[in-house]
Amino acid sequence: MLNDLKKIWHPIASSAEVQKRHVFHAQLLGREYAVWRADDGNVNVWENRCLHRGVRLTIGINEGTELRCQYHGWRYANRTAGCTYIPAHPADAPARTICNNTYPVKEAMGMVWSGEEAFAEPVHFKNFEKYTVLRPIPINGNFNIIREMLSAKYRLLGHTTRDEVNGVLKVILKNGEVILFFVQPQDSNLSVLRGVVNQKYSDSERVLFLRAQNRILQSLRNDIEVLSKKRQIDPMIVQIAQVSSELSKMPQKKDIGRQAVLRVQVAEKKKTAKDIVSIKLVSLRDQLPTFQPGAHIDLHLQNGLIRQYSLVNGPGETNFYNIGVKLDALSTGGSEYLHKDIREGDVLACSVPRNNFPLRRDSLKTIFVAGGIGLTPLLSMAQSLDVMNLNYEFHYFVQNEDHIAFSSILKKLKKTPLVHQGLSPKLTKKKLNEILLYHNNSMNLYVCGPGPMLETTRQVAAELDWPDNSVHFEYFKNSNVIDDSSSFKIELARSALSLKVQSGQSVLEVLRANGLDLPSSCEQGACGTCKVSVVDGAIDHQDVYLNESEKLKGNVMMTCVSRALSKRLILDI
Amino acid sequence: MEISCKDPVILNQWHPVSSLDVLTMDTVENTILLESKISFQLNSKEEVTAWLSLDDEKTLLPTRISYGFIWVSLGNPPKDLFLFPEFSESDRQNVATGVFGVNVSAGRTVENFLDMGHFPYVHSGILGEEPHTEVKEYDVEISEERDEVLATSCKFYQPQAAVNSNEGMDVDYIYRVPHINCALLYKTSPVDDARLDVIIIFVQPMGEEWVRAHTGMCLIDDESTAEQIRQFQQTIFGQDKPILENQYPKQLPLDSRIETPIRADKSAIAYRRWLSQKGLQYGVIPSAI
Numbered sequence: 036m037l038n039d040l041k042k043i044w045h046p047i048a049s050s051a052e053v054q055k056r057h058v059f060h061a062q063l064l065g066r067e068y069a070v071w072r073a074d075d076g077n078v079n080v081w082e083n084r085c086l087h088r089g090v091r092l093t094i095g096i097n098e099g100t101e102l103r104c105q106y107h108g109w110r111y112a113n114r115t116a117g118c119t120y121i122p123a124h125p126a127d128a129p130a131r132t133i134c135n136n137t138y139p140v141k142e143a144m145g146m147v148w149s150g151e152e153a154f155a156e157p158v159h160f161k162n163f164e165k166y167t168v169l170r171p172i173p174i175n176g177n178f179n180i181i182r183e184m185l186s187a188k189y190r191l192l193g194h195t196t197r198d199e200v201n202g203v204l205k206v207i208l209k210n211g212e213v214i215l216f217f218v219q220p221q222d223s224n225l226s227v228l229r230g231v232v233n234q235k236y237s238d239s240e241r242v243l244f245l246r247a248q249n250r251i252l253q254s255l256r257n258d259i260e261v262l263s264k265k266r267q268i269d270p271m272i273v274q275i276a277q278v279s280s281e282l283s284k285m286p287q288k289k290d291i292g293r294q295a296v297l298r299v300q301v302a303e304k305k306k307t308a309k310d311i312v313s314i315k316l317v318s319l320r321d322q323l324p325t326f327q328p329g330a331h332i333d334l335h336l337q338n339g340l341i342r343q344y345s346l347v348n349g350p351g352e353t354n355f356y357n358i359g360v361k362l363d364a365l366s367t368g369g370s371e372y373l374h375k376d377i378r379e380g381d382v383l384a385c386s387v388p389r390n391n392f393p394l395r396r397d398s399l400k401t402i403f404v405a406g407g408i409g410l411t412p413l414l415s416m417a418q419s420l421d422v423m424n425l426n427y428e429f430h431y432f433v434q435n436e437d438h439i440a441f442s443s444i445l446k447k448l449k450k451t452p453l454v455h456q457g458l459s460p461k462l463t464k465k466k467l468n469e470i471l472l473y474h475n476n477s478m479n480l481y482v483c484g485p486g487p488m489l490e491t492t493r494q495v496a497a498e499l500d501w502p503d504n505s506v507h508f509e510y511f512k513n514s515n516v517i518d519d520s521s522s523f524k525i526e527l528a529r530s531a532l533s534l535k536v537q538s539g540q541s542v543l544e545v546l547r548a549n550g551l552d553l554p555s556s557c558e559q560g561a562c563g564t565c566k567v568s569v570v571d572g573a574i575d576h577q578d579v580y581l582n583e584s585e586k587l588k589g590n591v592m593m594t595c596v597s598r599a600l601s602k603r604l605i606l607d608i
Numbered sequence: 609m610e611i612s613c614k615d616p617v618i619l620n621q622w623h624p625v626s627s628l629d630v631l632t633m634d635t636v637e638n639t640i641l642l643e644s645k646i647s648f649q650l651n652s653k654e655e656v657t658a659w660l661s662l663d664d665e666k667t668l669l670p671t672r673i674s675y676g677f678i679w680v681s682l683g684n685p686p687k688d689l690f691l692f693p694e695f696s697e698s699d700r701q702n703v704a705t706g707v708f709g710v711n712v713s714a715g716r717t718v719e720n721f722l723d724m725g726h727f728p729y730v731h732s733g734i735l736g737e738e739p740h741t742e743v744k745e746y747d748v749e750i751s752e753e754r755d756e757v758l759a760t761s762c763k764f765y766q767p768q769a770a771v772n773s774n775e776g777m778d779v780d781y782i783y784r785v786p787h788i789n790c791a792l793l794y795k796t797s798p799v800d801d802a803r804l805d806v807i808i809i810f811v812q813p814m815g816e817e818w819v820r821a822h823t824g825m826c827l828i829d830d831e832s833t834a835e836q837i838r839q840f841q842q843t844i845f846g847q848d849k850p851i852l853e854n855q856y857p858k859q860l861p862l863d864s865r866i867e868t869p870i871r872a873d874k875s876a877i878a879y880r881r882w883l884s885q886k887g888l889q890y891g892v893i894p895s896a897i
């Protein structure tokens with residue numbers, strides 16, 4: 036019986052109860068739900084429990100795009116319920132798989148519907164295009180008792196009643212109007228009686244109608260409660276939804292290889308600046324996985340190429356991925372293909388979002404320095420700081436006005452971006468000196484742009500004594516020529532394997548050839564996905580992902596390009 | 609007299625039932641311990657007796673007076689209670705800062721006390737402040753020899769950390785959990801940065817999901833009055849209470865598949881493991897083995 040009830044769609048709130056910037060507490064078959072509407076109108080139905088320490092999310096804060104837990108400030112994204120930020124560890128990107136339990140949801144006839152296992156399409160009721168929702172009546176009583184007594188009551192008053200599927204009661208009033216009644220079983224002895232009539236009234240008529248029905252239902256409620264006191268039924272037993280075994284331990288690296296697990300469709304492609312197109316990708320079926328600001332996806336193009344693009348999305352924009360693609364004059368086929376051949380409606384394969392460029396949100400001030408198309412990840416970051424009301428400066432270096440991309444997003448930022456146009460390398464350097472002159476230890480710098488500009492920014496920051504660990508950067512590509520002539524041995528500390536890397540082979544290739552599936556993305560030492568800890572040995576760093584002090588420390592390497600200076604390396608895998 | 613609680617691990621503990629400062633000599637006090645009604649009385653010689661309230665024979669329960677509190681056991685308690693040497697240091701002020709009823713398990717209460725990550729959210733402006741939310745690496749051990757959980761080198765940003773400064777800065781913390789329901793926090797004194805104030809929480813389990821938390825401070829401070837200290841603690845606990853009462857499930861999950869720990873929760877992870885090792889059943893969701 037209970038299992039059947041789980042498969043049915045039940046109303047759990049009236050639409051009016053689920054206001055923006057509010058979290059509504061609902062209960063169904065013993066389980067508690069946090070129901071909240073994002074600013075884009077989407078209604079989320081989640082288990083009412085933060086995955087971290089079990090605090091009810093109904094006491095959390097609906098920020099419009101994300102729900103924030105009261106206890107430790109974890110943030111969960113609209114739609115995906117994926118955790119996007121863990122304030123206790125500002126430098127880390129949360130494991131993408133930390134995801135709250137979500138339940139099916141529909142909004143129809145002025146009510147929000149859900150069901151623990153309501154995977155089938157809901158029943159459609161005809162002639163309810165116009166409707167008025169009755170005031171919900173909470174009743175201390177069992178849903179079966181309520182259904183029987185409800186039908187008896189209306190029949191006694193001379194109306195006709197009819198049992199519909201899934202326990203719905205149809206009441207045909209004497210004047211021909213039809214009311215559908217749904218009993219929402221909150222628990223064995225606790226229900227909410229909800230109804231909807233197939234008529235839209237004028238204001239004064241509506242008040243009269245609702246009042247009349249309310250009178251009937253209130254007296255019914257008293258009768259039911261008297262009876263139910265005598266017939267108490269054991270409360271329902273709710274299984275606490277478990278977290279995956281991987282989450283119950285400390286987070287570990289996951290998503291393996293260079294896989295394109297998602298199928299996405301080009302929903303919109305438009306020019307946003309000279310030589311730059313904005314592409315919006317939507318999922319063909321399932322919900323797209325959660326992203327965090329700074330994340331990128333690998334697009335697998337139909338011509339066989341794999342390219343990385345940063346997401347421009349703001350927090351809570353979880354029903355599409357938005358990327359910016361610059362036509363590269365020296366394109367080897369990636370950007371050219373996306374510019375010329377791809378059309379709206381085309382389907383592509385892409386990876387889940389990976390974040391190797393995480394944004395700290397514990398700075399008193401963040402400085403963003405974007406050059407050209409390097410704008411994209413920083414734009415996503417600035418929007419995230421905006422929802423948290425954190426302070427930043429946004430600098431955008433472009434050739435001229437025609438090159439300003441995503442201006443509609445730029446205009447919406449709370450801090451007006453400072454656009455620097457047409458500066459020569461010398462003047463750029465001078466400008467950077469001004470921008471970076473003042474700093475203290477609760478500031479962080481995020482830079483993304485073409486190689487030479489990035490080099491200059493890092494150099495200026497170093498000259499002005501910015502500590503290495505507050506300068507965060509992301510290169511588009513590694514323009515160093517990779518020297519793969521050395522040969523050496525690698526030993527794997529955890530799997531007790533010893534392997535040989537010949538000249539011409541990368542560490543990553545050797546690991547893969549031996550059955551160790553390591554995640555990777557750009558495979559040229561720029562993105563940081565293939566990072567591995569090194570226990571012993573001298574590393575020949577050839578990537579552009581690590582900063583100087585990380586390279587000196589010598590305890591991590593990019594396995595796609597970096598090699599050994601010593602005869603062997605011991606890797607922590 | 610039948611005692612409903614059957615878990616020997618919790619029955620054989622010493623449990624705090626009252627601070628001394630609120631007691632009147634020779635008056636019988638009533639309280640609840642592990643769902644059993646108990647009565648106790650302090651006489652003028654500072655001796656305490658306790659018995660099950662509904663027991664006609666009035667068989668005496670084991671009692672002791674330690675660290676400003678009365679302790680009672682419903683089983684066979686150990687000879688000694690944990691060590692708390694600072695309590696007897698002559699230049700300190702020991703203040704009982706109040707007892708708070710909370711509808712949650714003892715384990716959740718202790719865990720909240722060990723948790724730094726919530727300072728900027730739950731005690732905003734007092735113990736922490738956004739955006740300074742980072743919980744830096746710290747050390748945790750389960751000391752076999754002392755049979756306690758110890759977290760050291762903990763640091764957390766606190767606004768107005770020192771008496772004569774408006775600047776925020778990192779404050780050092782040490783946490784001890786020497787008893788399944790009792791924890792002590794050592795924290796840089798705002799008046800003398802070479803010494804540590806101690807804040808204590810001794811939890812009395814009335815039932816599996818219902819506790820009284822006895823709190824106190826042991827301070828190096830000649831300025832604040834006991835009343836000010838009490839007020840401060842009332843504020844802090846008043847902020848924690850609604851969070852604690854909204855934790856689901858209310859009992860502490862020792863089963864790792866129920867919640868998601870992060871590195872900042874190292875001390876809580878150690879605490880849960882320590883409780884599992886002891887085989888505690890009462891007020892916890894035991895790990896599924």
Ligand code: FES
Nearest residue numbers: 085087088104107
């Ligand atoms: S319990 Fe929700 S953030 Fe910790």
Ligand SMILES: [Fe+2]
Nearest residue numbers: 720726730848
């Ligand atoms: Fe607290």
